[in-house]
Amino acid sequence: MKKQPIIKIKPGFALFWYLAGLYGAVLLLSSCDLPQPPPDLFYKFDVMSVGQGPAHLLTVDLNLDGEPDIVSANAKNSSLTLLYGKGDGSFHAGLNINVAAEPTMTAVGDINRDGIPDIAVNARGEEMFLVFLGKGNKSFRKPITIHTGKVPLNIILGDYNQDGKLDAAVTLTFSKMELYLGAGDGHFKKGETYETGSRSFSGVTEDFNEDGHLDIALAASSSSASSVRLFIGNGDGTFQKPTRLAEKLVPLAIVASDMNADGKTDLVFAAGQGDNMYLLTSNGDGSFKEPIIFSGGGGPFALTTGHFNPDKLKDVAVANSRSSSFSIIIRNPNGTFKFPTRDYVIEGGTPLAITSGDYNHSGMSDIVVASNAKNTIEIYLQRRVFR
Numbered sequence: 001m002k003k004q005p006i007i008k009i010k011p012g013f014a015l016f017w018y019l020a021g022l023y024g025a026v027l028l029l030s031s032c033d034l035p036q037p038p039p040d041l042f043y044k045f046d047v048m049s050v051g052q053g054p055a056h057l058l059t060v061d062l063n064l065d066g067e068p069d070i071v072s073a074n075a076k077n078s079s080l081t082l083l084y085g086k087g088d089g090s091f092h093a094g095l096n097i098n099v100a101a102e103p104t105m106t107a108v109g110d111i112n113r114d115g116i117p118d119i120a121v122n123a124r125g126e127e128m129f130l131v132f133l134g135k136g137n138k139s140f141r142k143p144i145t146i147h148t149g150k151v152p153l154n155i156i157l158g159d160y161n162q163d164g165k166l167d168a169a170v171t172l173t174f175s176k177m178e179l180y181l182g183a184g185d186g187h188f189k190k191g192e193t194y195e196t197g198s199r200s201f202s203g204v205t206e207d208f209n210e211d212g213h214l215d216i217a218l219a220a221s222s223s224s225a226s227s228v229r230l231f232i233g234n235g236d237g238t239f240q241k242p243t244r245l246a247e248k249l250v251p252l253a254i255v256a257s258d259m260n261a262d263g264k265t266d267l268v269f270a271a272g273q274g275d276n277m278y279l280l281t282s283n284g285d286g287s288f289k290e291p292i293i294f295s296g297g298g299g300p301f302a303l304t305t306g307h308f309n310p311d312k313l314k315d316v317a318v319a320n321s322r323s324s325s326f327s328i329i330i331r332n333p334n335g336t337f338k339f340p341t342r343d344y345v346i347e348g349g350t351p352l353a354i355t356s357g358d359y360n361h362s363g364m365s366d367i368v369v370a371s372n373a374k375n376t377i378e379i380y381l382q383r384r385v386f387r
Contacts, residue, residue: 038330038342041308042367042380045089047347050377051096052076054370055104056302057377059357062108062117063138068357070368072377073103073121080106080121084138089360089381095138100145101125109157109166112186120168122152129155129170131186144186149178149193158205158214161237167191169216171200177218181237191237196229198222204256206265208232209286215239219251219269226250228269232286245280246291249273257305259314260335270300270318277303277318281335294337298323306356306365308382317367319351326354326369348374 051074058071067085072094074081078101081094100123111118116134123130128147132140151173160167165184171177175198179191197220208215213235220229227244228251234240250272259266264282271278275298278291296303299322308315313331320327320343327341348371356365360381367380 035339037340038309038328038338041328041342041383042344043383044344044378045381046091046379047376048083048091048094048379050074050081050083050094050370050375051079052375053372054081054375054377055352055372056106057353057355057368057370058106058108059355059368060108060117062119062134063136064117068359070355070377071106071108071119072353072370073106074375075102075104075124076375078103078123078125080119080132082138083377085359087359087361089366089379091379097132097140099123099130099143100128105154107155107157107168111157111166111182111184113165113184118186120155120157122155122170124151124153124173127152129168131188133186146180146188148172148180149176150174153199153201154203154218156203156205156216158216160214160233160235160239162213162235167237169203169205171196171203171218174198175222177203177216177231179237179239192239194231194239194242196220196242197225197227200229202251202253202269204254204267206256208265208282210264210284211235215286217254217256217267218242219254221250221252221272223250226272228254228267228280230286243286245288246271246278249276249278249291251278252300253302255303255305257314259305259331261312261314268303268305268316270296270303275300277316277329279335279337292336294329295339296320296327296329296341297325297343300327301352302354304354304356304367308356308365308367310364317354317356319346319354319369321350321352324349324351326351326367344380346371346378348372348376348378 050072053076056073070083072081083091102125130143156169165182180188203218213233229242231239251269254269267280280288296318297320301321303318350373353370
């Protein structure tokens with residue numbers, strides 16, 4: 001019988017084929033077993049200039065034409081940039097308004113009851129907030145100034161004494177919230193002052209216990225007393241002693257949104273601890289369930305909620321200051337959040353502000369995110385066909 005030739009394989013080749021097979025197996029396992037990010041839901045539609053150091057973005061219909069507009073508060077050159085929407089995802093070139101030193105937060109409402117939106121903006125560097133009464137023609141009257149305590153951080157508009165006039169809750173850097181009762185003409189008078197825990201950068205108002213009175217939830221990020229502070233309103237411009245939620249989680253930014261479509265307003269906040277975010281589901285009586293933890297990118301700093309995919313659940317978008325991106329976090333039917341996230345890199349870097357709205361009438365929520373370093377906003381629209 002003829003002997004078969006013996007094929008000798010050099011040790012180096014054997015090691016190469018072994019490692020190649022191992023690598024292929026790892027890839028197969030990775031593609032089959034590991035969770036995948038959501039589809040690529042957005043594409044960058046446009047980049048537009050705003051003032052220097054955009055620190056806060058707000059989506060609102062300023063001129064009542066049915067199209068969502070954008071307000072950018074620009075801290076470095078003390079200005080507001082107003083971008084009026086065209087309804088197709090694009091915006092007219094920004095109109096800049098000079099304000100007092102270091103604006104970092106805006107709020108919009110009909111402060112003088114003429115049916116036209118007005119703008120309130122803080123001035124961290126001058127211990128005041130300003131009220132710009134709208135004329136209805138993309139212009140505003142000379143500002144009314146209201147002096148506050150030291151370093152006003154946030155302005156939360158609401159009718160807290162139920163007299164039909166908007167009031168303002170103003171948080172201060174050093175552990176206080178001041179109430180200013182509206183006169184209905186753009187002016188305010190000082191009301192009560194409340195202890196909050198220092199650095200309440202973010203706050204929201206809603207009737208969390210369904211008693212017919214507005215309440216206020218603040219994200220207090222003080223390292224020694226961090227928590228969400230819930231102030232239950234009495235309906236007369238005063239509030240009860242606050243309860244503390246999510247203690248020691250260092251909440252930075254908070255939004256109020258009905259995340260599970262049960263008619264009750266929940267709370268979502270980004271935390272300075274562990275790059276995490278949390279959902280507090282409301283019980284409807286002023287109490288909340290235990291926090292549901294989920295993740296975004298590095299340094300979550302500002303967030304917004306909306307319908308970012310075709311299901312009926314609200315999702316979360318977060319601006320990640322340290323990783324120069326924003327993340328889309330999709331809800332699961334059981335109330336948890338998908339991981340990993342879908343991330344979008346911001347070319348300008350340092351995103352400190354994000355907002356959402358249906359800017360092109362697609363029936364889905366789009367995203368606008370600001371680059372604090374490049375003084376731009378980037379507009380992301382929903383894809384009609386997801387990738």
